[in-house]
Amino acid sequence: MKADLHVHSNYSDGSDSIKKVMQRARENGVTQISFVDHDTVDGLNEAFELGQKYGMEVVPGVEISAYDFRRNRKVHILGYHYRTDAPHIKKLCQPLLERRHAHSLWQVEQIQAAGYALNKDKIIETAKPSQTVYKQHIMKHLSSPPYPSTAYQQLYKGLFKGNGVASGDIEYVDAFEAVRVISADGGIAVVAHPGQLDSYEIIPELIDVGLKGIERNHHDHTEEDHQKVELLAKRYNLMLTGGTDYHGSFGKSIDVGDILSHTIL
Structure with a gap:
């Protein structure tokens, strides 16, 4: 079996539909897939239906935008195999989605x-089926060069980072609460790409509230990150996961299944 347990669709900040992602996954020999769209489980039913059509196992997934308030840094928490109605996850994430959408519309105004020509209604339409606008949707109306290009990156950073007119971020949810709600919905909580966000220090602290795993395989992880993850996993008996963090044309040049999970869930 081949598992890619970290892919995104246009239900959040990915460019591709679930159908298109799953077609690519099937062509690349992926047999188990998890859509971990940010702070939403809205695409789950569609993924289940297409999984049956394509003979692929779909693992319920989500990526919660969380925060380590003690160290003042982001921590993304992945959730897998939760109950499909996900009441606790939805209750925690809905205000987060609303904050993100409102902030994105404020960014459009800025x-x-x-002096940039943008149409808010067209951006909202572009984002669908996502009910939340992300920076990637705004950039689609600003830049014809693709995400990896120098022109795109310069414009993106100039607008959204540092002293950019649309810089700033929303308040994320507490990482401990993110792990708790995933566990409350019967799911498996995993710290996403700790090497990308320097999330290592909080991992032992999350064990007591139900953390079950760490993402090892990720395109931003170095060999040093792999060693750190493996050491923590061995010390605290945590599972190792992984995947491409696929976002289609809204992310790095990578295809579904290029990076696989250590674990089949």
Whole structure:
């Protein structure tokens, strides 16, 4: 079996539909897949239906935008195999989605005020089926060069980072609460790409509230990250997962199944 347990669709900040992602996955020999769209489980039923059609196992997934308030840094928490109605996950994430959407629309206004021609209604339409606008949806209306290009990255950083007119971020949810709600819904909580966000220190602290795993295989992880993850997993008896963190044209040049999980869930 081949498992890619970290893919995104257009239910959050991925460019591709679930159908298109699963077609690519099937072509690349992936047999188990998990859509971990940010803070939403809205695409789960569609993924289940297409999984039956393509003969692929779909693992319920989500990536919660969480925060380590003690160390003042982001921590993304993946959730797998939760109950499909996911009441606790939805209750925690819905205000987060609303904050993100409102912030994105504020960013549109700031960029418009800086002299860029943007149509808010068209951006909202572009985002569908996601009910939340992300920076990637705004950038689609600003840049024809692709995400990996120098032109795209310069514009993105100039607008959204540092002193950019649309810089700033929303308040994320507490990482401990993210792990708790995934566990409350019967799921498996996993710290996502700790090497990318430097999330290592909080991992032992999350054990007591139900953390079950760490993402090892990720395109931003170095060999040093692999060693750190493996050491922590061995010390605290945690499972190892992984995947491509696929976002289609809204992310790095990588295809579904290029990076596989250590674990079949």
